[in-house]
Every structure is written in structure tokens, then in C-alpha cells.
Amino acid sequence: xxxxxxxxxxxxxxxxxxxxxxxxxxxxxxxxxxxxxxxxxxxxxxxxxxxxxxxxxxxxxxxxxxxxxxxxxxxxxxxxxxxxxxxxxxxxxxxxxxxxxxxxxxxxxxxxxxxxxxxxxxxxxxxxxxxxxxxxxxxxxxxxxxxxxxxxxxxxxxxxxxxxxxxxxxxxxxxxxxxxxxxxxxxxxxxxxxxxxxxxxxxxxxxxxxxxxxxxxxxxxxxxxxxxxxxxxxxxxxxxxxxxxxxxxxxxxxxxxxxxxxxxxxxxxxxxxxxxxxxxxxxxxxxxxxxxxxxxxxxxxxxxxxxxxxxxxxxxxxxxxxxxxxxxxxxxxxxxxxxxxxxxxx
Numbered sequence: 001x002x003x004x005x006x007x008x009x010x011x012x013x014x015x016x017x018x019x020x021x022x023x024x025x026x027x028x029x030x031x032x033x034x035x036x037x038x039x040x041x042x043x044x045x046x047x048x049x050x051x052x053x054x055x056x057x058x059x060x061x062x063x064x065x066x067x068x069x070x071x072x073x074x075x076x077x078x079x080x081x082x083x084x085x086x087x088x089x090x091x092x093x094x095x096x097x098x099x100x101x102x103x104x105x106x107x108x109x110x111x112x113x114x115x116x117x118x119x120x121x122x123x124x125x126x127x128x129x130x131x132x133x134x135x136x137x138x139x140x141x142x143x144x145x146x147x148x149x150x151x152x153x154x155x156x157x158x159x160x161x162x163x164x165x166x167x168x169x170x171x172x173x174x175x176x177x178x179x180x181x182x183x184x185x186x187x188x189x190x191x192x193x194x195x196x197x198x199x200x201x202x203x204x205x206x207x208x209x210x211x212x213x214x215x216x217x218x219x220x221x222x223x224x225x226x227x228x229x230x231x232x233x234x235x236x237x238x239x240x241x242x243x244x245x246x247x248x249x250x251x252x253x254x255x256x257x258x259x260x261x262x263x264x265x266x267x268x269x270x271x272x273x274x275x276x277x278x279x280x281x282x283x284x285x286x287x288x289x290x291x292x293x294x295x296x297x298x299x300x301x302x303x304x305x306x307x308x309x310x311x312x313x314x315x316x317x318x319x320x321x322x323x324x325x326x327x328x329x330x331x332x333x334x335x336x337x338x339x340x341x342x343x344x345x346x
Contacts, residue, residue, distance in 0.1 A: 003076070003078075004074050004076055004077075005074065005075040005077060005308070006073060006074050006075055007074055009073035010070065010074060012066070012070040012073065013066075013067065013070055016066060016067065019059060019062065019066070020059075020063075023059045054327060058324050061321075061323050062320070062324055065317045065318075065320035065321045065324065068313045068317035068320060069313065069314065069317040071310075071313040072311075072313035072314045072317065073310075074310075075308050075309070075310040076308075076309045077307060077308055077309065078307055078309060088128060088296065089126075089127060089128045089129035089130055089148075089295050089296070090129050090190040090191070090192060090295060091129070091130050091131075091146055091183050091191045091192070092126070092129055092130070092131050092132070092192045092290065093132040093133070093134060093146070093191075093193050093194070094119050094122075094132070094133050094134070094194045094196065095133075095134040095135075095140070095175040095176075095179060095193060095194065095195045095196070096112075096119065096133065096134070096135050096136070096157070096160055096196050097115070097136060097137070097170060097175075097195070097196060097197035097198065098112065098135045098136065098137055098162050098164060098165055099136075099137035099165075099168060099169060099170045100162050100233055100236075100245065101170060101198055101233055101255040102115065102162070102198060102225075103233055103234050103236065104198070104230070104232065104233050104234075104255050105231055105234070106226055106231030107226055107227065111198055111225045111226050112160075112161070114225050114277070114279065115225050116157055116160070118196060118223060118225075118276055118282055118283055118286075119133075119157055119194075120154055120157065121279060121280075121283045122287060123150050123153055123154060125283065125287040126287070129290065131146070131147065131148075131153050132144055132145055132146040132147065132182055132183075133153060133156060133157060133160075134175055134178050134179065134182065135160050135165060136171065136172075136175040136178070137162065137165040137167060137168050137169060137171070138165065138166075138167030138168050138169035138171055138202075139165060139166065139167045139174055140171070140174040140175045140177070140178040141165060141178075142178065142182070143157075143160060143164075144156045144157075145182075145184075146182065146183065146184050162236075169202045170197065170198075170201055170202055171201065171202055172197060172201045172203065172261070172265060173201070173203035173204075173205055173206040173209050176193070176206065176209040176210055176212075176213055176220075176265075177209060179193045179218060180209075180212065180213060180216060183218070190293040190294055190295075190296065191218045192218070192219050192271075192289075192290065192293075193219070193220045193269070193271075194220075194222075194286060195221070195223065195262070195265070196225060196276060197222070197223070197224070197225065197262065198224065198225055198226040198255065198258070199222075199224055199226075199260075199261040199262045200255065200256075200258055200261075201258070201261050206261075206265060207264055207265065207268050210264075210266075210268035211268050211269065213269045214268065214270050218269065219269060219270050219271045220266050220270070221266060221271045221272060221273075221274060221289070222263070222265050222271065222272075222273050222274070223273075223286075224257050224259050224262045224273065224275060224276055225257065225276040225277065226255070226256065226257030226277075227257055227277070228256055228257055229256070230255055230256035230257070231254070231255060232245070232252055232253065232254060232255075233245035233255055259273070272289075
């Protein structure tokens with residue numbers, strides 16, 4: 001298992017394109033100056049041992065040295081031991097509505113980003129609880145299985161958008177069905193499903209499925225995002241808005257938050273409803289409930305004893321500098337004799 005301690009130093013690699021520009025400028029300036037002094041054939045006679053290729057090669061060595069030192073600054077670490085750790089927590093699955101209605105901006109910046117903010121801030125407040133993520137619209141898809149890796153959950157969550165789901169619409173029922181078989185620990189006594197949606201639901205059996213989750217011991221928390229007044233839906237293509245979504249009659253679609261639907265789903269699964277329009281308030285409410293839940297002990301494997309590897313890259317960087325120092329811009333004798341690059345033609 002690898003870990004990067006200071007990845008911000010990768011920005012130093014921006015020096016490499018700058019180095020290339022300097023090299024190109026040097027060659028341009030050199031040729032321009034040489035033409036003012038003498039013609040090419042005369043210059044080759046005056047400086048027969050000068051090698052353009054070895055000059056370029058020295059820049060390559062310098063670039064490799066900069067790259068090596070940059071990786072040393074980043075300090076890659078390698079986990080040397082895999083150990084089993086006992087933890088206590090609950091299993092929480094977040095079901096994120098990524099239907100196009102969640103792009104409505106009646107809540108800033110939009111409903112989908114507001115939902116992501118709530119999930120991210122909730123994860124920050126969790127301890128050793130395990131989490132999973134489901135995304136859904138017309139269909140549901142597993143985005144992240146149950147895991148203790150909260151950093152991975154955040155990474156996957158940030159990339160969630162409507163383009164990841166092929167079938168549009170809003171089917172809370174699909175998310176509930178997926179959640180039934182999502183939990184992989186039969187001994188876990190506290191299982192929570194947190195649904196973040198505007199409450200638009202195009203399915204009929206949602207309440208029945210919610211009752212089935214209750215029988216399975218899964219408590220449902222629904223988080224409603226959006227306003228009852230509603231808002232328009234941006235029609236997005238490849239991240240750019242080309243207009244507003246319209247119905248079959250050419251009328252602009254207005255999407256509203258349906259609080260009653262979300263309240264009924266939560267009540268049917270022994271849970272509760274949370275107003276998600278205020279991030280801090282909704283996060284506090286969710287975390288309060290989860291913190292009071294009975295924790296179940298489980299085992300997880302993780303790497304430990306991470307050892308720094310920066311010294312290898314420092315050594316490699318020094319090696320490239322030494323190579324650069326001892327490589328001269330003169331032609332190598334045996335290369336010159338074989339005329340490998342046609343450098344001694346006049």
C-alpha cells in the first residue's frame with residue numbers, strides 16, 4: 001500500500017516545460033548568432049568536436065534530476081505490514097439522487113452539490129463507522145461498497161453526477177432495493193440508509209419497499225433538498241448548459257421538493273425526515289442519531305508501519321546531476337569515428 005505524504009510538491013514538475021522552452025530558445029538564439037558570425041560549414045571546421053545531441057542530452061539529465069528531487073519532496077511511503085484492527089461502529093449507506101432535477105439551482109449552488117456537502121460533512125464527523133454510497137435516478141448503481149476508507153468515499157462522491165446513470169427519472173424505490181443487499185455484516189445491529197433527494201418519485205411501490213427495509217433492521221433517514229416553490233432544470237451537455245429542460249409540449253419544467261414522499265418513506269422504515277436546505281442543521285441531526293446508536297465490533301485490515309522512500313529519489317537525483325556534470329558537450333571519440341549522427345559531415 002502506497003501513500004504520498006506531500007503531493008502538493010508535484011507542482012514543481014511545472015519547471016520541466018519551462019526547461020524545454022529554455023532549451024528551444026537556446027538553440028534558436030545559438031543558430032541566429034552563428035549565422036551572423038559565419039556559415040554552418042565554417043563553424044563545423046572551427047568547432048569540430050561540438051555536439052548538439054550531447055547538449056540536448058544534458059538537459060534531459062537535468063530534467064530527470066528535477067523530477068527525482070520532486071518525488072523526494074512528495075515523499076512516497078510504503079506500508080510494510082498488514083494488520084487486523086478491531087473497530088466499533090455502525091454501517092451507513094448514503095443513497096444520492098443524481099437525477100437531472102437535482103441540478104436545479106433553487107438551493108445554492110444546486111441541489112446535487114448541496115447533497116454532496118451534507119454527505120461530506122457527515123463523513124467528517126463520523127468515527128470508525130463503515131460507509132457505502134449508492135447513486136440513483138431511474139436506476140440505482142453501487143458507487144462505493146461498505147468500507148472504512150472515508151477518504152475513498154469522498155473521492156468517489158465528488159465525481160458523482162447525472163451522466164453516471166443511464167436511465168433518468170427519479171426512482172427512490174430502486175435505491176431502497178439496492179440497499180437491502182448492500183450491507184455485508186449480518187451481525188451489525190444498526191444499519192442506516194441516508195437518502196438525499198428532492199423527493200420526486202416516479203415509482204408506485206416505494207412505501208412497500210421501505211417497509212421491507214424495516215423488517216431487515218435498516219433504518220431510513222431521508223434528507224429533502226430543494227424548495228416547495230421549485231426551480232427550473234438546466235439542460236446540460238458535457239458540462240455546459242444549452243438551455244432549460246422542457247416537457248413534450250415545449251413548456252419549461254419546474255421541479256419541486258416533495259416533502260411528504262420523503263416523510264412517508266422514512267416513517268415506513270422506522271426513520272425520520274431531515275430538511276436538507278441548511279447544511280449544518282441537517283448534518284448535526286444525522287450525526288446526533290448515529291452517535292447515539294449502539295456500536296457493533298468488526299474487524300478491518302489496514303497497512304501500518306509506513307516507511308519513507310524519499311532517500312532513494314534523492315540518491316537518484318544526485319546521480320543524474322553527476323551524470324550531467326561528467327557528460328561534456330564534445331563529441332565522443334568512438335561516436336565521432338562511426339559518424340553515428342552524421343555530425344562530422346562538412
